[in-house]
Amino acid sequence: MQILTIDVGGTKALFELHLAGHTEQYKIPTGEGFKIEELNNQIAAFERDYDLQHYQLAIAVPGLVQNNRLVSCKSLPGLNGLSFDTVKTQGELKFICNDIDAGMQATCDAKYACELLVMCGTGIGMSIAFNGQVFTGATGVAGELGPCRVMTESGEFSLEQL
Template sequence: MLTVGVDIGGTSVRAGVVDSRGSVIDTSRAPTPAGEGPLEDAIVAAVEEVSSRHTVSAVGLAVAGFVASDRRTVRFAPHLAWRQADVADRMGSRLGLPVVLEHDANAAALAEHRFGAARGARIAVLVAIGTGIGGALLLNGEVFRGAYGVAPELGHLRVVPDGRPCPCGKSGCWERYCSGTALSATAVELLAKHPGVSTVLAREALGDSRAVTGRRVAGAARDGDPLAQRAMADLAKWLGEGLALVADVYDPEVVVIGGGVSESAPMFMDDARERYASVVTGAGHRPLARIRTAQLGDDAGIVGAATLARELVGKMSRNSKR
């Protein structure tokens, strides 16, 4: 049985056909548009593109936002247009296929627990670092959703009172200091303070500071740009600080770092681990969580959403036989 997983983030809409072993066998990708209508059109186009080449039985949508506990409605998405939107029903009607929703971090965590870095862990946390931060908690392989389906929003833990404004409405959220967006913001701030340090990024920022994207900063850091490396060091610091908060609350066995920014993990993970180990409560007197990079990479959300879609079809089939 083949199913489609769609990872809907603040930057891109990515669809993939996934088999029962968790392998992605075909993909399509498009920029995330503004507005509910264009966003839903983009999802339909992405699914129809891959399903035109394969016979698929269901669709799972991994959404960067609050998903209701019945996994039919998007309550709120800081980086997307949906507000109390019946997305599963609308998409199911347009696609003619069963559709299930899941928070993107939950979907990625399930994929890593079934097929990747968290396999076999009793208590596992996933921190997905992309445009923002998504978080997920698995207890014995089951997603912890909270009372109303929105837990745990780790990216919106406030780490800097009166800090950078966040699209969620607060300021100083963890994802404003540890994400692709944060990497860009930090580099732009450093350029303003130290205009002569980075000739590459400074030249690119002259025309439009939006050219200094998180991906571009990571590339410049990889190439040895000193200012970009300072921005990467700042991200590592805030990742370590946030992981210490997560460990204080959940005491997990393993923390999986996923999302698009994890592609640059060799540049920040060692420093983040050191920071975490030094600031966690009881440092030096407690076992530390294993901090691992996601094995499924940027495909984890797609694989998890498609796996949930496969389970939905199985449940529907069992119910029809009763």
């Protein structure tokens, strides 16, 4: 089965197609004005270029993701609301998740009691895994550290501002 993963970031999105024996990669620019419609257009173009019809698709995005829906993304506000209902694809959409949680899923190992993964890019995120299971918090939106408030001698700032 062919698998397409899309890692959407604040400045670029990485499309990675896993084929039998090799991997194809393609990058597109994103940014504050990047919208769901543009993501759908890029997916459609990728499907045409590689003649994809029956494949699996997974999307990782920055921001707060709950139940396969992007609730809030400061760096890409045009993607807010991204969900199974808004993604247009010829494939089977498996999940939409937070990018840091996707990174932790790819690296965590049940042999470790606790693991931490911190990513710094357009935003700052952290994921925690216990015994190989990613902890997503009581409401499923753990992981975004950037908006956390920090008190300093100069006043209150977000971690991203500092």
